Amino acid sequence: MTTGQRKAVEQLMPQYEIDPLPDTLPLDLIFGNKNPVWMDIGFGNGESIIHAAQRYPDVNFLGIEVHLPGIGHLLIEAKRLNLTNIKIIRNDAVDILKKHITDESLAAVHVYFPDPWHKKRHHKRRIINADFVSLTAKKLKKNGRLHYASDWQPYAEEVRALFKDSLCFSNIEPNHAFAPRPDWRPITKFERRGQKLAHNSYDLIMIRN
Template sequence: MTQTLDNLPVSESSEDLKKRPIRSFVIRAGRMTEGQQRGLEQGWPRFGLELESGPLNFEQTFGRQAPRTFEIGFGMGHSTLEMAAAAPDIDFIGVEVHKPGVGALLNGALTQGLTNLRVYSCDALDVLRQCVADASLDRVLLFFPDPWHKSRHHKRRIVQPAFAELVRQKLKPGGVLHMATDWEPYAEYMLEVMSVAPGYRNLAEDGRYVPRPEERPVTKFERRGERLGHGVWDLKFQRCA
């Protein structure tokens, strides 16, 4: 999440603002609970990764060779913790800019004694570009990204042709990009972008959406949405060899 224009330092010129990349998120302030603060203080030295450290050596970082899942924007980390706990044979790299969410995930990892989880707190696209080797990921997860409802904000949506190409480069042949959204117009938009993205195959039998995969945890927001009659759409696109 980035600063809004209202929060930018006044010393920046209009020319500097024009050079700023369009981000798919906005940084929002949030209070830290004691548990979240504990997660940052005690968990970051064990699980935290820095963008400035450059290319990531997965075997050295995790101390083993294992399938790798990269999650973009894990929110408060509930689903990430559940997935990591349920699949100890898989290594998870989560990226989130919201500090309370990072703290919550780290606190959960400490509490549950997880060892197959590492965390970045920065822009996930920067991590993919600067730290992740090509053809090194088995899965990329993008669950419930901001849909940016208004037409004038669609340029901020993370799912764009350039995003599809970047993820394709980082996936192994046969690797899967799994996306989910509770906003049907965004699901349709995702499907439109991914259906014409080179080097992918839609894993849905009907060429549209897959049934909710068992490995994706159901969030409390999803349960609430179901009670209100809202739907959730899952998309899985596999990198072609």
């Protein structure tokens, strides 16, 4: 963690972090308005949230991440740009969804470049699985969006197959195809690193029926 990130965590967490966590998050009260809430799971250094929070000022962004240096990076940028539509939680995202998010309360859930766990024996650690699909289906509002992106094709194909069987979601693309990158998802440092290794990116945008 850089000195700047450590300082940001010390000084800015009280402003941006939801802590202590109430049993059920009163999202309207937390953000101080009734705007839609887009959750970003595993936001890394927060580039995607910072980009989208500027582009969509009438949306609230709830970022969940466990990695403190990344959180520090996001806090520095949020403060520099004076963004007031961002809150974060430092915790396990699946736990937060299960225990603290009201059913049918989120307008979108974004999962960008989740850890691919390349080795076969580690695939069970991948965050997107059948349980995750049912859980997000419960937490999204009707017509809410689940947006997944990855540069690891085998993982992207696995997730695409999972959603193909789901009765709760419809792909915005015909033929259950991958989608072009939408304007709310920027190309991040992480994605550029993949591009240098000739990795393509695969976006899946699914709508809650």
